[in-house]
Amino acid sequence: MALFGCLRCLVVPLWLVGGLLVSFPLTIAEAAPSSSRHTATIARISKERAAVEANLRSLKQQLQEYQTRLTQVSRKEAQSFKALEAIRGKITVLEKMITDNQRYLAELDADIDHLQNELEGNRQVYGQLSDDFRRTAISVYKYGGNRDVEHIFGASSVNDALVRAQYMGFFTRAVSHNVNELQAAAVRLEENREALEQTYEQKMAMVKEQERQLQQWSASKKEKEQVLVTLKKNKQEYSKQLSIAQKKRQQLQARIEGLIIAEQRAIEAEMERQRKLAEARRVAAEKRARERAEAERRAAAQREAERLAAERQAKARAAAEGKKASRSKQEKEEVALKPAPSVTKPLPAEPQRREEPIVEEADELAAISVNFDKAYGSLPLPVQGGVVTRRFGSVHDKDLNIVTTSNGIDISVPAGTPVRAVSGGKVVQIAFLPTFGNIVILRHTNSYLTVYANLGSLQVAKNEVVKSQQQLGVVGKSSDGASMLHFEIWKGRTKQNPAKWLR
Structure with a gap:
């Protein structure tokens, strides 16, 4: 600090050797880009670390929820499927935490x-x-600091004096700048040292956390094995609990499939209605065309009859010219025989049909929905910071030695986590299941549907149009205390693997 105090009060003589003047700007030019690169790199690293830390906080919250579920299981249920599911969820979250810790x-x-x-x-x-600066201080000591004016007045001409004054002013500013740079470099050194110490401390804490999580993981694996052994000893109870667990899953899948089928039937009924309406319009248009053609035919026949009558009249008048005596009588006969002129009545104007409005949902959805056929691997997760605990399709459960089937994926997240639409769409179905909370189904383009189950409170209503990433509600807790989101994607009546679309 004594050195910094000296730097602040030092007055540098303006006539020092020009060689120093050259070295200072070089030092300044070299220091500035280094500081800029340092700031950008630190900002990038801080952003990446913040993202990992946020994800780890979410995982820790999920881990705490699984632990709470385990402590709430009664002694009678300690060796039950509820405990087994909680332990397996805990292990899955721990594995994800260990992976993220390694990345951190x-x-x-x-x-x-x-x-x-x-x-x-x-x-x-x-x-x-x-x-x-040391060379500058030595020069001050050798030559003294009171010869500036003497140096200027020692010039051979006025012009030389002005040049010397300008030169010395520039030199003074350069020295002052370098004094500031020296102080700033010392501050950066101290900041680097503190940041390095803090980062080392964080690393040591994370290594200890990693070791603790690995111990938890090993203990949970042993606990799971003990539960499995106990369950399999009592085959009757084992079969009963297995049946209950599978029945709950089947209830959810049956309910969702029922909603999907109902929605597809509604779509098909609407398409059939529009088809019939279009067919009725076509038949009516053809009938009108036939009526117009018939009217035109009759009008043409009437015109032809009038033309023939006119020809007969002309011939009669020519024959009557030679019979002057009977001309008057002939004319009267001609007049009597002449048909009354017919007036063709115009067809009545076609009554204006009040066509039933058709809601062109395809155009509306196309404006807000992604094209699922071209969106593989690009859709966001419906929840943030989650862990997939159940995957799509048929999976062999090694613990229970059974094959389970899922129409979608289960994503473990803390209760209350916002659930967002993966794409813009229309809310076409909302239902409720006691075991899996609220179910929301969105319709998208090209017959695609997305399903969000186990929601607590909702923030959308049926027939509402939502945008991508708009919040639909929050994750709730199922009947067994699990907080997770069940997510599905369908095309028509065919279930799809959501992992193909999620990034």
């Missing part, structure tokens, strides 16, 4: 390497600035 440790290692490199670079800059 890698981020910390990269941060430490960068800080060490930055520290070494700042040491070099500080050393160079210190050497320059």
